[in-house]
Amino acid sequence: GESVGLHLPTLSVQEGDNSIINCAYSNSASDYFIWYKQESGKGPQFIIDIRSNMDKRQGQRVTVLLNKTVKHLSLQIAATQPGDSAVYFCAENSGGYNKLIFGAGTRLAVHP
Protein backbone atom coordinates (compact mmCIF):
# COMPACT_ATOMS: atom_id res chain seq x y z
CA GLY A 1 0.00 0.00 0.00
CA GLU A 2 0.94 3.61 -0.09
CA SER A 3 2.70 5.09 2.88
CA VAL A 4 5.04 7.89 3.75
CA GLY A 5 7.11 7.55 6.86
CA LEU A 6 9.80 9.48 8.66
CA HIS A 7 12.97 8.04 10.16
CA LEU A 8 13.25 10.24 13.24
CA PRO A 9 10.41 11.57 15.37
CA THR A 10 12.53 14.31 17.00
CA LEU A 11 15.60 16.20 15.86
CA SER A 12 17.50 18.61 18.11
CA VAL A 13 20.04 21.01 16.60
CA GLN A 14 22.03 24.03 17.65
CA GLU A 15 21.16 27.41 16.20
CA GLY A 16 23.28 28.04 13.13
CA ASP A 17 23.82 24.36 12.35
CA ASN A 18 22.39 22.64 9.31
CA SER A 19 19.40 20.31 9.77
CA ILE A 20 18.53 17.24 7.77
CA ILE A 21 15.10 15.65 8.01
CA ASN A 22 14.57 12.33 6.28
CA CYS A 23 11.53 10.62 4.82
CA ALA A 24 10.90 7.26 3.18
CA TYR A 25 8.06 6.48 0.82
CA SER A 26 6.81 3.15 -0.39
CA ASN A 27 4.90 3.89 -3.60
CA SER A 28 7.40 3.81 -6.44
CA ALA A 29 4.75 5.33 -8.72
CA SER A 30 4.62 8.54 -6.70
CA ASP A 31 5.64 11.48 -8.84
CA TYR A 32 5.28 14.50 -6.58
CA PHE A 33 6.47 15.19 -3.04
CA ILE A 34 6.01 18.15 -0.74
CA TRP A 35 7.54 19.26 2.53
CA TYR A 36 5.31 21.11 4.98
CA LYS A 37 6.13 22.91 8.21
CA GLN A 38 3.54 22.99 10.97
CA GLU A 39 3.85 25.24 13.99
CA SER A 40 1.83 24.69 17.10
CA GLY A 41 -1.81 25.66 16.61
CA LYS A 42 -1.40 26.34 12.91
CA GLY A 43 -2.09 24.55 9.66
CA PRO A 44 0.71 23.05 7.55
CA GLN A 45 2.73 25.63 5.63
CA PHE A 46 4.25 24.75 2.25
CA ILE A 47 8.07 24.76 2.25
CA ILE A 48 9.23 23.18 -0.98
CA ASP A 49 8.20 20.53 -3.47
CA ILE A 50 9.90 18.23 -5.95
CA ARG A 51 8.75 16.14 -8.86
CA SER A 52 10.06 12.70 -9.64
CA ASN A 53 11.92 13.88 -12.75
CA MET A 54 14.28 15.85 -10.49
CA ASP A 55 16.70 14.74 -7.79
CA LYS A 56 17.37 18.09 -6.16
CA ARG A 57 15.59 21.39 -5.71
CA GLN A 58 16.69 24.44 -3.78
CA GLY A 59 14.78 27.21 -2.13
CA GLN A 60 15.67 29.90 0.36
CA ARG A 61 17.83 28.10 2.97
CA VAL A 62 16.15 24.80 2.11
CA THR A 63 17.05 21.97 -0.23
CA VAL A 64 15.07 18.85 -1.00
CA LEU A 65 16.82 15.74 -2.29
CA LEU A 66 15.01 12.84 -3.91
CA ASN A 67 16.52 9.39 -4.33
CA LYS A 68 14.07 7.30 -6.33
CA THR A 69 16.31 4.24 -6.23
CA VAL A 70 15.81 3.82 -2.48
CA LYS A 71 12.56 5.78 -2.29
CA HIS A 72 13.94 8.39 0.06
CA LEU A 73 13.75 12.13 0.28
CA SER A 74 15.29 14.61 2.63
CA LEU A 75 14.88 18.22 3.63
CA GLN A 76 18.00 20.18 4.40
CA ILE A 77 17.74 23.47 6.27
CA ALA A 78 20.83 25.65 6.25
CA ALA A 79 21.81 27.80 9.23
CA THR A 80 18.88 26.65 11.32
CA GLN A 81 17.16 29.39 13.28
CA PRO A 82 14.86 29.30 16.33
CA GLY A 83 11.96 30.17 14.04
CA ASP A 84 12.53 26.87 12.25
CA SER A 85 11.35 24.97 15.33
CA ALA A 86 8.22 23.10 14.25
CA VAL A 87 6.97 19.72 13.06
CA TYR A 88 7.98 18.88 9.51
CA PHE A 89 5.95 16.57 7.30
CA CYS A 90 6.74 15.04 3.97
CA ALA A 91 3.71 14.33 1.84
CA GLU A 92 3.24 12.24 -1.25
CA ASN A 93 0.73 12.99 -3.96
CA SER A 94 -1.10 9.72 -3.99
CA GLY A 95 -2.39 8.95 -7.46
CA GLY A 96 -5.44 11.16 -7.41
CA TYR A 97 -5.32 14.87 -7.97
CA ASN A 98 -3.85 16.48 -4.90
CA LYS A 99 -4.71 13.61 -2.58
CA LEU A 100 -1.82 13.93 -0.16
CA ILE A 101 -0.52 11.12 2.03
CA PHE A 102 1.37 12.46 5.04
CA GLY A 103 3.82 10.81 7.37
CA ALA A 104 3.70 11.20 11.14
CA GLY A 105 6.12 14.12 11.15
CA THR A 106 9.50 15.03 12.64
CA ARG A 107 9.75 17.60 15.39
CA LEU A 108 12.68 19.97 14.92
CA ALA A 109 13.91 21.65 18.10
CA VAL A 110 16.46 24.44 17.67
CA HIS A 111 18.54 25.31 20.72
CA PRO A 112 20.43 28.59 21.21
Added chain:
Amino acid sequence: DAGVTQSPTHLIKTRGQQVTLRCSPKSGHDTVSWYQQALGQGPQFIFQYYEEEERQRGNFPDRFSGHQFPNYSSELNVNALLLGDSALYLCASVRKGTGATEAFFGQGTRLTVV
Protein backbone atom coordinates in the same frame (compact mmCIF):
# COMPACT_ATOMS: atom_id res chain seq x y z
CA ASP B 1 -5.18 38.29 -0.49
CA ALA B 2 -6.86 36.09 2.10
CA GLY B 3 -5.58 32.58 2.30
CA VAL B 4 -7.68 29.57 3.26
CA THR B 5 -10.03 30.45 6.10
CA GLN B 6 -11.83 28.01 8.36
CA SER B 7 -14.53 28.42 10.97
CA PRO B 8 -14.96 27.95 13.80
CA THR B 9 -11.45 27.72 15.24
CA HIS B 10 -12.51 25.61 18.20
CA LEU B 11 -15.58 23.51 18.89
CA ILE B 12 -16.75 21.22 21.68
CA LYS B 13 -19.49 18.68 20.97
CA THR B 14 -21.07 15.77 22.80
CA ARG B 15 -20.99 12.18 21.57
CA GLY B 16 -23.83 11.47 19.17
CA GLN B 17 -24.18 15.07 18.05
CA GLN B 18 -23.62 16.41 14.56
CA VAL B 19 -21.14 19.10 13.54
CA THR B 20 -20.57 21.32 10.50
CA LEU B 21 -17.21 22.88 9.73
CA ARG B 22 -16.69 25.55 7.09
CA CYS B 23 -13.90 26.46 4.70
CA SER B 24 -13.32 29.29 2.25
CA PRO B 25 -10.56 28.52 -0.25
CA LYS B 26 -7.77 30.85 -1.25
CA SER B 27 -8.76 33.39 -3.88
CA GLY B 28 -8.54 31.83 -7.33
CA HIS B 29 -8.74 28.26 -6.04
CA ASP B 30 -11.61 25.95 -6.96
CA THR B 31 -10.73 22.61 -5.39
CA VAL B 32 -11.08 21.94 -1.68
CA SER B 33 -9.78 18.96 0.28
CA TRP B 34 -10.47 18.08 3.89
CA TYR B 35 -8.03 16.35 6.25
CA GLN B 36 -8.27 15.02 9.79
CA GLN B 37 -5.22 15.39 12.00
CA ALA B 38 -5.19 13.48 15.27
CA LEU B 39 -2.84 14.71 17.98
CA GLY B 40 0.76 13.79 17.23
CA GLN B 41 -0.01 12.43 13.77
CA GLY B 42 0.07 13.61 10.19
CA PRO B 43 -3.08 14.77 8.40
CA GLN B 44 -5.29 12.05 6.90
CA PHE B 45 -7.18 12.72 3.66
CA ILE B 46 -10.95 12.67 4.08
CA PHE B 47 -12.28 13.80 0.70
CA GLN B 48 -12.00 16.39 -2.04
CA TYR B 49 -14.56 18.60 -3.77
CA TYR B 50 -14.42 20.12 -7.22
CA GLU B 51 -17.29 21.57 -9.26
CA GLU B 52 -19.58 20.96 -6.29
CA GLU B 53 -19.03 17.21 -6.36
CA GLU B 54 -17.02 14.80 -4.24
CA ARG B 55 -14.18 13.65 -6.51
CA GLN B 56 -11.99 11.55 -4.25
CA ARG B 57 -12.47 9.98 -0.83
CA GLY B 58 -10.15 8.58 1.77
CA ASN B 59 -10.86 5.77 4.20
CA PHE B 60 -13.53 7.50 6.27
CA PRO B 61 -17.05 6.27 7.07
CA ASP B 62 -20.23 7.71 5.60
CA ARG B 63 -20.72 9.71 8.80
CA PHE B 64 -18.32 12.14 7.15
CA SER B 65 -19.96 14.07 4.35
CA GLY B 66 -19.38 17.35 2.63
CA HIS B 67 -20.61 19.96 0.28
CA GLN B 68 -19.15 22.55 -2.04
CA PHE B 69 -20.98 25.72 -2.97
CA PRO B 70 -20.91 27.67 -6.25
CA ASN B 71 -18.47 30.17 -4.71
CA TYR B 72 -16.09 27.20 -4.08
CA SER B 73 -16.47 27.32 -0.30
CA SER B 74 -17.04 23.99 1.39
CA GLU B 75 -18.53 22.35 4.45
CA LEU B 76 -17.56 19.19 6.27
CA ASN B 77 -20.35 17.46 8.19
CA VAL B 78 -19.83 14.72 10.73
CA ASN B 79 -22.82 12.84 12.13
CA ALA B 80 -23.12 10.68 15.23
CA LEU B 81 -19.89 12.01 16.70
CA LEU B 82 -17.55 9.60 18.46
CA LEU B 83 -14.84 10.41 20.97
CA GLY B 84 -12.33 9.31 18.32
CA ASP B 85 -13.48 12.10 16.02
CA SER B 86 -11.67 14.58 18.26
CA ALA B 87 -8.97 16.08 16.04
CA LEU B 88 -7.82 19.11 14.10
CA TYR B 89 -9.75 19.33 10.85
CA LEU B 90 -7.85 20.99 8.05
CA CYS B 91 -9.04 22.38 4.77
CA ALA B 92 -6.69 22.75 1.81
CA SER B 93 -7.29 24.40 -1.53
CA VAL B 94 -5.70 24.34 -4.97
CA ARG B 95 -6.56 25.61 -8.42
CA LYS B 96 -7.25 22.64 -10.63
CA GLY B 97 -5.95 22.57 -14.13
CA THR B 98 -2.89 24.75 -13.72
CA GLY B 99 -0.51 21.86 -13.19
CA ALA B 100 0.44 23.28 -9.83
CA THR B 101 -0.38 20.99 -6.97
CA GLU B 102 0.88 23.00 -4.04
CA ALA B 103 -1.97 22.87 -1.56
CA PHE B 104 -2.58 25.79 0.79
CA PHE B 105 -3.92 24.87 4.21
CA GLY B 106 -6.12 26.77 6.59
CA GLN B 107 -5.47 27.08 10.32
CA GLY B 108 -7.87 24.25 11.06
CA THR B 109 -10.82 23.68 13.35
CA ARG B 110 -10.04 21.95 16.64
CA LEU B 111 -12.96 19.62 17.39
CA THR B 112 -13.27 18.09 20.83
CA VAL B 113 -15.91 15.41 21.40
CA VAL B 114 -16.81 14.77 25.04
